[in-house]
Amino acid sequence: MFTSLIALAVAIGAVLGLVITLALASLVLGALERYFGGPKITYLTSNKSKKGFAFAFNWDESKEPAKIDYIKVKLFNPKGNPSQLEMNTSFGPYKTSFVEDLDLGEVWSKFIGATHFDEAQILVEVGSSTDGVVFQFNYNGKSFKSLLDSAKESAQSYIAKNNKDAAKSKAEEYSIPERSFIATEVQGKGAYLKIATNPIFADKFSPLTGGSSTAGEAKESVPNFLISKVWIEPGCIVCDACEGIYPEVFEVTADTCIIRAGAPLDNGLLVQEAAEACPVEVIKYTAA
Numbered sequence: 001m002f003t004s005l006i007a008l009a010v011a012i013g014a015v016l017g018l019v020i021t022l023a024l025a026s027l028v029l030g031a032l033e034r035y036f037g038g039p040k041i042t043y044l045t046s047n048k049s050k051k052g053f054a055f056a057f058n059w060d061e062s063k064e065p066a067k068i069d070y071i072k073v074k075l076f077n078p079k080g081n082p083s084q085l086e087m088n089t090s091f092g093p094y095k096t097s098f099v100e101d102l103d104l105g106e107v108w109s110k111f112i113g114a115t116h117f118d119e120a121q122i123l124v125e126v127g128s129s130t131d132g133v134v135f136q137f138n139y140n141g142k143s144f145k146s147l148l149d150s151a152k153e154s155a156q157s158y159i160a161k162n163n164k165d166a167a168k169s170k171a172e173e174y175s176i177p178e179r180s181f182i183a184t185e186v187q188g189k190g191a192y193l194k195i196a197t198n199p200i201f202a203d204k205f206s207p208l209t210g211g212s213s214t215a216g217e218a219k220e221s222v223p224n225f226l227i228s229k230v231w232i233e234p235g236c237i238v239c240d241a242c243e244g245i246y247p248e249v250f251e252v253t254a255d256t257c258i259i260r261a262g263a264p265l266d267n268g269l270l271v272q273e274a275a276e277a278c279p280v281e282v283i284k285y286t287a288a
Contacts, residue, residue: 039135041124043151044158046101051108054101054155056162057094057126059135066133067093071100072125073111077141080116087111093128101155118142225268226288232257233282242274242283250274250283257282 039059046052057068069092075085089102104111114120120141127134139147153161230249236257242250249263249271265271268287275283 039126041126041135041137042158043147044099044101045151045154047154047156048101048103051103051105052101053104053108054099054151056097056099056155056158057135058097061096064133065095066128066131067095068098068126068128068133069093070127070129071102072123072127074123074125075111075114075120076123077114077116077120079119080114082110082114085111085114090129093130099155099159112145112148116141117145222269224266227265227268227271228286228288230259230263230265230271230283230285232259233284235280235282237280239279241277241279245274245277246270 039057042056042058044054044056046054048054053073055071059068070088070090072089073087075082077083077085085107087104087107089104091100091102092098118141122139122141122144124137124139125134126137236252236255238252238255238257240252242257243252246267249260251258251260265288268285271283271285275281275285
């Protein structure tokens, strides 16, 4: 029995030792990550005279993707005047590490010139107003001022040294294309949309060539047929082609196409024409 108790105590000690070791390892790795791999702000000399505030900001955008677009600098100074002050400036947005040289105006002079500044607390916050990502840096007034005073490198030289182009690091701007009957090229479908309103294919829909002169007329040279079912698969690009050909059946909304309630199914030729005109081939039907 005594031997069993000793063995149990040894096992418990080994488990506790393993847990403590893992906890310490996690703390050490976290500290190393925070020190070497975490977000970093470097204060630089400004070309905006005494009203300027220049800095470089680096973070791991692969782990925390964001469009960084603002910086806040807050002063908490209960013993001095002013007792509180906040500066909030927008820029960018940037999706990778960047450099900024900001003109903060007279408020920056008031900030730096606050009485008892050395005893104050400073909070610098860099973040994204759209993605909710925030990085914060805390200093006492003395160490913050020391960082500013010890800065020797300008924003321009920092960019040149680190090969960072602020203009290239800005997040891309996207525009929403206008809806058009002439769709952009779809791989495997050719460069043009084959519908009656496209002049390139006007002869295909002409009565002289067996086509229809308008979107609502079926081809006379081909016998019509009934449709038992027609539906839209995912992937509609809202080009309006189908509704232009057969509006009694197809309705194009803001982001997709739907089959109208009570749609007639007695004109298979027009349904077929709409399906063939669809540049992404999402219109499907079954003949009766």
